[in-house]
Amino acid sequence: MRPALPLLLLAAAAAPLAAQRRPAPLPAITPGEIDAHLRFLSSDLLEGRAPATRGGELAAAYIAAQLAQYGYEPGADGSYFQRVPIDVVAANRATIRVEARGKANATLRDKEDVVVWAGSAVERSAAQADLVFVGYGIAAPEYGWDDYKGRDVRGKIVLVLVNDPPAPPGEPGLFGGKAMTYYGRWTYKFEEAERRGAAGALLVHTTLSAGYGWPTVVGSWAKEQRMLPRDPKLPPPLAFRGWITSQAAARLLGEAGLDLAGLAKAAQARSFDPVPAGITLDVAFANAVQHLESANVIGVLPGADPARRREHVVFTAHWDHLGIGPAVDGDSIYNGAQDNASGVADLLAVARAAAAAPRPARSLLFNFVTAEESGLLGSEYFAANPTVPLAQLVGGFNIDGGNLRGETRDLILLGEQKSSLGAFVGARAKARGLRLSPEEFPERGSFYRSDHFSLAKAGVPAVSVGAGTDFVGRPEGWGREQIDEYTTRHYHQPSDEYRADLDLRGAAQLAGVVLDAGLALANSREWPRWSPDAEFRRSAPVP
Structure with missing residues (x-):
């Protein structure tokens, strides 16, 4: 029985070490x-x-x-x-002018047909340019998708559909399938138009595609907007950003001999090409700016x-x-x-x-x-x-x-x-x-x-x-x-x-x-990694 004492001593010494190894x-x-x-x-x-x-x-x-x-x-x-x-930046709603001429002649009503706001903190926003329908306005190389097809839209006003193109039965994972990707967000549409040098951008609103009704558009954007000061390294800003009701967009394009529903259907395919509308839009309004x-x-x-x-x-x-x-x-x-x-x-x-x-x-x-x-x-x-x-x-x-x-x-x-x-x-x-x-x-x-x-x-x-x-x-x-x-x-x-x-x-x-x-x-020593189908990548490799 004499070896029992050393064993007890060893066990007693080991107990604090085991406790140290267990995380508190x-x-x-x-x-x-x-x-x-x-x-x-x-x-x-x-x-x-x-x-x-x-x-x-x-x-x-x-x-x-x-x-x-x-x-x-x-x-x-x-x-x-x-x-x-x-x-x-707060647009003076009384000064807003959105007029169309060319193949269509119309005055679009603020808050009823369109809601527009400034693309940057300037006291006057203005653009007078040709209108081009660019489908979903997406350039996504990983999906083999480019709605712009190299067309020069510098100085143009682009008309854009919101959300992602629907995934066809033969490609259920296209643009995340049911899930929205960043390409479907309205923020991306404006950013891509800006990168392309557009003068302005109008998003076509439907409650189904946006996920909210037109009153939400009016309540969210027909008021003062807050933004960061413009980074000089970024492309020039859009003169204006805005939404247009699908009804107003359909009437406008219809006068020019174009069918919005047909264009939207064509935009669901990779083969889509931008469509000049033959319409010139004149958009202008004054802003009050605070810093x-x-x-x-x-x-x-x-x-x-x-x-x-x-x-x-x-x-x-x-x-x-x-x-x-x-x-x-x-x-x-x-x-x-x-x-x-x-x-x-x-x-x-x-x-x-x-x-x-x-x-x-x-x-x-x-x-x-x-x-x-x-x-x-x-x-x-x-x-x-x-x-x-x-x-x-x-x-x-x-x-x-x-x-x-x-x-x-x-x-x-x-x-x-x-x-x-x-x-x-x-x-x-x-x-x-x-x-x-x-x-x-x-x-x-x-x-x-x-x-x-x-x-x-x-x-x-x-x-x-x-x-x-x-x-x-x-x-x-x-x-x-x-x-x-x-x-x-x-x-x-x-x-x-x-x-x-x-x-x-x-x-x-x-x-x-x-x-x-x-x-x-x-x-840990782990660095989380993006999934292969994610839209994002690290700017520098992880260690």
Whole structure:
């Protein structure tokens, strides 16, 4: 029996070593801490957090104070604030003129037939040019598709269909099949027209192709527009951008002896060629221009490995909302509790827990961006003016709309199939007893409508993590009903506000998955890679 003592001593010595090898549990994220952030960020005191307003500045200052408290270093040249210049351009609707002559003679009515706005921050927008129908306005070499066919449209006004061409039965994966690709987004149509040197661009609207009705077009674009100052390295801007109803476009082309329905049908084939309409459009209007400034709030937790701390894992959430607007039931403050005070609250909890965990090998960069509601302007500015070289950004996690309704059995990941980051997050969700559910309406192009997209467009694999619809303790279909009710009644309305009865257990659950995935990526040597059929590529090869 005498050998038992040495064995006991060996076991006792080995126990601390085994404990050292086991990773320590990550700090817990609680509903209470998320509630505290959410309660303040969505309060009336912040007046809806519009960029370049007192309420917006208070929100940014609050976020910076939290990051400082957690031990994050300033991430923008010694400051927590990356200043973002924003131009505000409002067309004077009384001055708008859109007239056609040539094979068709007509005056197109503002907000009834067309909605037009400035392509850049100038006091007068004007273009007088020939109209050319360019189908879907897509140039996608990976699909063997070019709607322009080398035709010179410099100085012309292009008429463009929205969405992707439909996938034929013999090629079901064309342009993502049912899912929208970036080529289908209205933003791409304008960008491609600009690259081609067009003077202006009109998108043909139908509710089916756009995914929303004409009143949404009027409400979104017949008002002041916010944009970043023009990068001089970019092609000259379009003189104007705009939408035209399909009825007005059909009448106009019909006068010129052309059939819009027939042209749209022809545009569904690779063999389509642009069609000059024989119509000259004269578009002109005056603008009021303001130059404002807001800020992205950036904090960095340096990595523990000196050889790898230059590599950064990025986390994003937009802090802005719509500010003060038209009163609804006597309330004019658009608090944006779900959109996106909830995402900021979640991400602040992630930042606190990450700082309290063992320091990862790679650095963590938390970027709370401004002006998402104005067209992803803050994240676009960061991607164009990164505080860390793009080649050193490993991958990104975004939260846009946290879960305010309770625990779920699933998450939805925008961009799940676009890069290896989808499976990486899926493994961490599974470890917490969650599954990834497919995006319910991929044809709506949600991947391209939040701040992770600015990173993706710059070549950095990124995903947006959101709640699923399978809620614990709720009947089947309840989650979808709640989301539809929010979208119909509360989205971008003053009623999107804090309530004391919100169930934030699901918010803590979602934030926990983001924490797990972010720290796992920061401790790995993996560089997420784009899927072969994704529209994006890194600007530089990964190590």
